[in-house]
Amino acid sequence: MLLLIMQKIKRILTLASCLYFATFAQLALCLSLESGINVYQRVAGVPPTSEEISEIESLANSGDYRAIARLAMKNKSFYRSTLKYWASAMTNVTQLPSVDLNDFSATVIGIFRDEVPLKEMLYEDILYIGNSTELVKIAPFNAGVTLKAYSDADNNHYRQLDIYGVDLSDPNLLIRTTQSGRSILPPEATMGVMTTRTAGLAFLKDGTNRRMVRFSMVNFHCRDMEQLHDITIPDYRVRQDVPRNAGGDSSTYITKCAGCHAGMDALAGAFALHDFVPTRNPDNTFSNRVIYLPTVANKFFRNDFTYPDGHVTLNESWINLWTRGQNADLGWRFSGDENPYTGTGAKALGVVLAGAKAFSVCMAQRTYTQVCGRTAPFDDGEKLAFTRIANVLESSNYNGKVLFEESVGLCVGE
């Protein structure tokens, strides 16, 4: 009871000093302790400790919500819960965030933690795994629980890291490596997190590899096919399996099918050599893995009799037809050695997608949704804020942490 009274007196004194010392301009920046704690919880996902509450109090007094967010990002829960949820929604077609840790989400977490430029998650040969050398020294792996080694054929390794609450903020426990060094993919076939096992299972398995294009856009440009639909662009890259006169009516193709397929099929060539199929294990059993074929995958020729005059995929080349028409506003840009119009292979496409303004804006939107709990449709003020945060992200060399620092500012005091 006494403690409660003391706390209340302290809060009143703090607020009084804030009001006394603040100029009118600064006054608006003073945060209440409650708001400060709320900022912390929105980022860390857990309540602050007593020591942290004292620190939050002084930071709130100066209105420094960014510093409160930075304090929250030191908490291991930021990596194990907030960032995991942020990344997990991108790992499956239903966009469900509550799934086991996997190679996709662990790699995103590592990229944030180590402040690797965020856009590298779309093209770099990168992978984060548990460090078995260090993990076997800590509980529960030093007390009877056998650590499952990383494998590109299952998720057991990451599932264990998840179940046993391994501290992913510890750079000794979650370490950076390469996909090419840990799987059968050559370095040139990697496309950041989109060529991890989890992405392969979700986006490459079966089908025609168009899902890779769709979910690259959903995940990293926050645009699904309905929004990308554009019947004004040429359809010369639409493949043979798309009927041109469904139900005997060619207008359906022209007004509906072509609106998505024209742009999507033109990009899907980037994944012509990728597949997710059973491959032989050392013990002669079979497991599904992401593979990189020497020739175009058979799935690209499925139903080729439907419209034989359609586009035939011969290699990994792709054309970005969305640089014109309504989708030009995605902000396509030259990025590294790649131009936004044409290219070869998944990695080149990843560079272009990550280099577009829409990537930065989408990352801001995703973060805002996560920390402020808002979902689309967004109003004009929010869209402006996403653009501002995207600019901050780019000027920080794509340091993902600034997304949380800036986004949480949009819901301070709520």
Add this chain to the structure above:
Amino acid sequence: MKVYLQTRLPPQIAFQIALMAFSCSCSKVVDAPQPAEGRSIPPERVNVRSFDQMHETMSALTGIPIHNIAKTNQAESTFNGISGNGLRNQLPQGNSLKQFSAAQQGAIVQLAAPYCDAYVDKLLSNSAQMLEEKFPFMAGFSNSTSQDFTNSKIEKLTGSFYDHFWAACRNRPSIDETQNEISKLMAGLKIEFEDDSELNKPSNYIRVMCVAFLSSSCVSIY
């Protein structure tokens, strides 16, 4: 989990207690969202913790590592992923309060129970030393009976849990309201426990109090 609840906390009691604590503070926390000017969607002023966040929060508040719970609680069934029926799927998938349903309160109690069990066990593990260090008013507790678990001790323990578990809770109920609720719960428990010498131990009352605090809206909502 079922075995645990049967041997330590009767499930119906733990559940009722947690729900009462939950509803007590929930009425304080959840205000009807007011639409912001120019916005078609009301701002989310209150968020619910997701499965992982609840895990992390309960772990942080009790000081019990997650791997302890995973080991003692048959990790595979508790942590079942996308296709299973484990706790993960019974708890909120995200932070939006819209994703929260009344049925999830039962899962929150289930998650809180092993943490409180381990928490109280840890307090008692170093004989009375650690317990008395943390709660001086519990001196001599290890040799006490439920009769010694007086209202005065309950009040003090409630105050300690209130300050510890709900320190960061915004709009928490007053200490008086909380003590009133907890006293009622303890009185009810004494009636339930009095014929069972296994259950009628002070440590079990503390476990139940802990579950009530840990599974409350003050912990699961922010």
